[in-house]
Amino acid sequence: TPVAETFDTKTVLGSNVSATGVDDGGRTSPVTQVRVEEYASTRVRPLLPYVFFDQTSTDLPQRYRRVSESVREKFSLENFYNLDAMITYYHVLNIIGKRMQDDPSSSITLTGTIDESELSLGTGLSQARAAAVKDYLVSTWEIEPRRISIQARTMPESPSKSTDDDGRAENRRVEISSSNPTILAPVSSNDTMRVFQPAGIRFAPSIDPKVPIASWTMFVTDGERIIRSFHAGEPIPPSVDWRIDEQALLIPRSLRELKYLLVVRDSNGLVVPSATQTIPLNHVTLADKAGSTSDKSIDRYSLILFGFDRSDLTPANSVIVDNIKSRLSPSSTVSVLGYTDRSGADDYNLRLSEQRAKSVARALGLPESTAKGLGENLPLYDNSTPEGRFYSRTVEVLVETPRK
Structure with a gap:
């Protein structure tokens, strides 16, 4: 007899969720608190030269930021x-x-592509996607149309x-290329880096008794606002991993604890929340470490x-490597x-x-012992988007230098 038929609709459904810490290597440990420590930092972020599109669509997805004329005038890296x-x-x-405005001699090429399921639509769809990107740069940033070339192909050259x-x-994308390396150069800034220990939280949701459900949602909040949520239907997964620094901007220094809970909706429409649980936050700021001889x-x-x-x-990565080498000191x-x-x-x-x-x-020029592969144990970014997956396929170089 199916489980759904043996489940008494009068049975009280209970939901629960537990949390453990997880590091980049996928190792877990009890989590009694999350330590958030600040470090002075130079951050070099590569610029992915692709814009992705929804299936059969030529509209720029809403997640790509648009600016108004007033914001454009104040826009600065x-x-x-x-x-x-x-x-x-x-x-x-x-x-x-912005970079093309600053360098009137620069030009770019936009190459539109399609995925295998769109082949029947031909390169007209590819052309239209590239045209949508060009239109934004021309209409919003007032780039002369002649400085933007369009090409169309079916699948990407490297699909x-x-x-x-x-x-x-x-594969549904517009690829951006330029003979001027500054147009697509990484974005560098002097930041305050926040290091979370543990790097992630592994939530283990569960229900009792184990019966079919309609949906489940995991919430991480500050008590008033949602910081992160996870949502899906049947079945409830054994665990859900959250890399905390994905939402670092939503975790201010003043926040002293994270709250989390599981909400389940059963097959009869009944909503069953778990008890809300907390994880304390321990902030260590640059000001806290002022004068310390052990800071870095x-x-x-x-x-x-x-x-x-x-x-x-790749040649682009070789340029970044050369930049790193020029900044290393004997004490790094x-x-x-x-x-x-x-x-x-x-x-x-x-x-x-x-x-x-x-x-x-x-x-x-470093020994291989400085290198470590972590695979997909705790992806750096949300893998539900193409860009999140591209940015997760990365090598990160961390250079720690004692502060004098």
């Missing part, structure tokens, strides 16, 4: 202080527009796998766009960490991330 790579990326067209939804979404700066550099199944450095300690996205088998991703980390370490 100096305002990208303390913003992570994803927030920076969603301003990709504004960053390119993602077309056998799953993730790969197809990654942590500079963070990211390398992306490795070739599919490849670990060798360097860690090279490789990450991947959720695509592919866990053991394969772990090996590939390690190969890429070792490739970067060698290019920096």
Whole structure:
């Protein structure tokens, strides 16, 4: 007899959720608090030169930031202080527009592409997607149309796998290229880096008794506002991982605890919340460490766009490596960490991330012992979007230098 038929609708459904700490390597530990420590930092964020589109659509998705004329006049890359790579990326067209305004001799090429399921629509769809990007740069940033060339093709020259939804979404894009390296150069800023220990929280949701449900939602809040939520239908997963620094901007210094709970809606429409639980926050600010002889700066550099199944450095990544080498001091300690996205088998991703980390370490003239592959244990960014997966396929170089 199916479980649904044996479940008495008068039975009281209970929901619960527990939390443990999880590090970049996927190792778990009890979480009694989250330590949030600040460090002076130089942050170098690569600019992904792709704009992604929904299936069969030529409209720029709403997640790409538009600016008004008044905001455009005040737009400055100096305002990208303390913003992570994803927030920076969603301003990709504004960053390119600003840089093209500053350099009237520069030009770009926009290449529209489609995924395998859109092949029947031909390159007209590719052309229209590139035209949508061009229209924004021309109408908002007043870039002369002649400085923006359009090309159209079917699949990208270096496509993602077309056998799953993730790969197809990654192939629906406009690729941006320029002979002027400054147009697509990484965005650098002097930041205050916040390091969360543990790096992530692994939530384990559950219901009792185990019966079919309609949906579940996990909330992390500050008591009033939602900081992060996870939502899906049947079944409830055994665990959900949250990398805390994805929502760092929503966790101010004044916040002393995180609250979390699970809300389940059963097949009869009954909403059943779990008890709200808390995790204390322990903030250690730069001011707290003023005068300390043990403080350090942590500079963070990211390398992306490795070739599919490849670990060798692209020319763009070689430029970043040269930049890192020029900033190292004899007192610096360097860690090279490789990450991947959720695509592919866990053991394969772990090996590939390690190969890429070792490739970067060698290019920096460092021993391979400084390199470590972490695979997809705790992805750096939300993998539900194409850009999140691209930015998660990265090698991060952390340079720690004692502060004098």
